[in-house]
Amino acid sequence: MPVNSALNLAGDALTPGAQRSWWLREALAREPGSDCPPLDKDVNADVVIIGGGFTGLWTAFFLTEANPNLGIAVLEQDICGGGPSGRNGGFASGWWDELDGLVALYGAEAAVRACQAISTSITSIGDFCETHGVDAWFRKAGYVFAATAAPHLTVCERMVELAREVGAANELRPLSAEEVRARCDSSAFRGGAFMPDGASVQPAFLVRGLRRVLLERGVTIHESTPVTRLEPGPPAMAITPRGAVRAPHAVMAVNAWAMGWPWFRRALVAWSSYVVLTAPAPDVLKAIHWTGGEIVSDLRTSVRYFRTTRDGRIAFGGGGGRAGTTIGDSFTRDVRAVAEAAAGFRRLFKSFADVPIVDAWGGPIDVSPTHLPAFGSLFPNVHYALGYTGNGVAPSHLAGRVLADLVTRADSDAVRLPMVNATARSFPPQPFRALGAALIRRAIIAKDTAEEQGRKPSPLVEAIARLPRKLGYMLGP
Numbered sequence: 001m002p003v004n005s006a007l008n009l010a011g012d013a014l015t016p017g018a019q020r021s022w023w024l025r026e027a028l029a030r031e032p033g034s035d036c037p038p039l040d041k042d043v044n045a046d047v048v049i050i051g052g053g054f055t056g057l058w059t060a061f062f063l064t065e066a067n068p069n070l071g072i073a074v075l076e077q078d079i080c081g082g083g084p085s086g087r088n089g090g091f092a093s094g095w096w097d098e099l100d101g102l103v104a105l106y107g108a109e110a111a112v113r114a115c116q117a118i119s120t121s122i123t124s125i126g127d128f129c130e131t132h133g134v135d136a137w138f139r140k141a142g143y144v145f146a147a148t149a150a151p152h153l154t155v156c157e158r159m160v161e162l163a164r165e166v167g168a169a170n171e172l173r174p175l176s177a178e179e180v181r182a183r184c185d186s187s188a189f190r191g192g193a194f195m196p197d198g199a200s201v202q203p204a205f206l207v208r209g210l211r212r213v214l215l216e217r218g219v220t221i222h223e224s225t226p227v228t229r230l231e232p233g234p235p236a237m238a239i240t241p242r243g244a245v246r247a248p249h250a251v252m253a254v255n256a257w258a259m260g261w262p263w264f265r266r267a268l269v270a271w272s273s274y275v276v277l278t279a280p281a282p283d284v285l286k287a288i289h290w291t292g293g294e295i296v297s298d299l300r301t302s303v304r305y306f307r308t309t310r311d312g313r314i315a316f317g318g319g320g321g322r323a324g325t326t327i328g329d330s331f332t333r334d335v336r337a338v339a340e341a342a343a344g345f346r347r348l349f350k351s352f353a354d355v356p357i358v359d360a361w362g363g364p365i366d367v368s369p370t371h372l373p374a375f376g377s378l379f380p381n382v383h384y385a386l387g388y389t390g391n392g393v394a395p396s397h398l399a400g401r402v403l404a405d406l407v408t409r410a411d412s413d414a415v416r417l418p419m420v421n422a423t424a425r426s427f428p429p430q431p432f433r434a435l436g437a438a439l440i441r442r443a444i445i446a447k448d449t450a451e452e453q454g455r456k457p458s459p460l461v462e463a464i465a466r467l468p469r470k471l472g473y474m475l476g477p
């Protein structure tokens with residue numbers, strides 16, 4: 001049987017990247033927004049922000065909160081939300097499941113502070129939507145971790161135990177198989193954990209809503225405006241093909257594209273991630289009890305994550321994981337990755353066998369050596385946030401607070417978070433980075449697959465999958 005019909009993929013789903021994500025198409029249809037023409041002359045501003053995703057736009061938002069009179073210019077090479085901010089799974093999730101890395105890096109007290117800051121960001125995203133009339137489907141129904149292999153149960157136990165150890169037992173609770181399946185039923189789910197800190201959003205509605213609010217506040221946004229060079233100055237000079245912005249402060253909010261800038265070349269590995277989307281099937285969702293709006297992921301290292309939509313679809317993320325040296329077609333047009341994501345979906349949701357997958361899209365994820373983002377200042381007047389490692393919806397809100405405070409030199413709790421100006425570990429140089437990433441990805445997927453099938457991974461696969469940790473990176477099993 002051809003792959004297309006075996007996976008029940010509608011024809012268009014197999015041409016990812018031919019159009020924008022379903023989220024963004026919906027958002028643009030609902031509210032195209034006013035024009036933000038490209039920069040076509042030299043101008044001055046107080047702050048220039050490179051990148052019109054969540055990080056750049058939240059930074060602009062918090063700057064307007066701090067000082068409504070600041071002249072802020074946002075330069076975006078595509079349209080605001082054209083990058084991962086308008087394409088992601090829409091999980092606004094807490095960091096309590098990241099405690100092992102946080103505690104190892106920064107100690108228990110600072111780790112808890114960071115988790116609490118993300119909790120505040122999740123609530124604040126909901127408040128922002130409420131206050132500014134942005135209907136981004138914000139719903140805080142919690143995060144279910146669903147074990148699909150025996151070793152995942154041990155991972156879950158460790159996560160829950162660690163939360164208890166740092167005095168946050170309410171933030172991660174164990175779930176039996178029956179409890180997981182009562183929220184979202186799949187025969188593959190063997191147990192898991194529940195984290196109240198989990199909300200879902202329609203990400204493109206959120207990022208385009210932010211854009212609207214910023215324009216109302218007098219922020220200047222230039223779309224279709226790639227920054228080709230940044231001279232730190234001061235003043236900083238952001239140079240684009242038809243003009244430059246000169247400003248005392250610059251903020252780099254370019255996500256995985258940072259890889260192309262000399263300062264960040266070894267700070268990131270860019271991995272692809274893909275989402276597939278079903279046709280609406282509210283009755284089938286009801287039949288599997290998944291009507292509570294929980295966001296759900298499995299506990300594979302090559303994680304699969306899934307959520308529902310208001311009209312009764314499932315958006316399911318997985319596949320991808322291929323590293324690239326530049327942000328090109330492999331991040332948006334990888335038919336194999338779509339087929340992998342679809343196969344994962346079909347495996348977990350057999351009750352959806354007759355529901356077609358009607359859309360698919362992908363994008364780059366900026367994997368950092370710590371699995372956590374880094375915020376800071378490259379120079380006293382040039383600030384950055386990157387390294388979200390596929391978990392940036394809530395953290396980019398926090399990044400916006402931090403970056404705005406770095407620009408205004410506010411002495412705040414946000415700038416005292418442990419990941420602000422922390423010393424970073426680098427990835428190896430090319431070609432070792434790309435070769436290593438490809439080899440390790442294959443081993444991780446082989447290990448995940450073996451475990452899900454109840455087999456023991458071979459010692460070689462196990463050793464390669466665990467190599468990043470052996471080398472001091474906080475990635476992999």
Ligand SMILES: Cc1cc2nc3c(=O)[nH]c(=O)nc-3n(C[C@H](O)[C@H](O)[C@H](O)COP(=O)(O)OP(=O)(O)OC[C@H]3O[C@@H](n4cnc5c(N)ncnc54)[C@H](O)[C@@H]3O)c2cc1C
Pocket residue numbers: 050051052053054055056075076077078079080081082083084085086087088089090091092093225226227228253254255256257273274275305317361362363364365388389390391392393394396
């Ligand atoms: C398929 C997928 C699913 C994901 N799912 C989730 C999820 O469910 N939950 C979660 O928390 N995270 C998820 N993420 C990650 C999340 O989307 C990101 O971490 C988050 O959007 C980062 O926001 P950002 O503003 O830093 O980056 P972006 O949204 O990528 O914004 C950066 C912007 O900079 C622009 N840019 C780059 N270079 C230049 C330049 N030289 N000049 C001008 N502009 C430039 C880009 O065009 C882009 O619009 C997912 C990512 C992908 C790809």
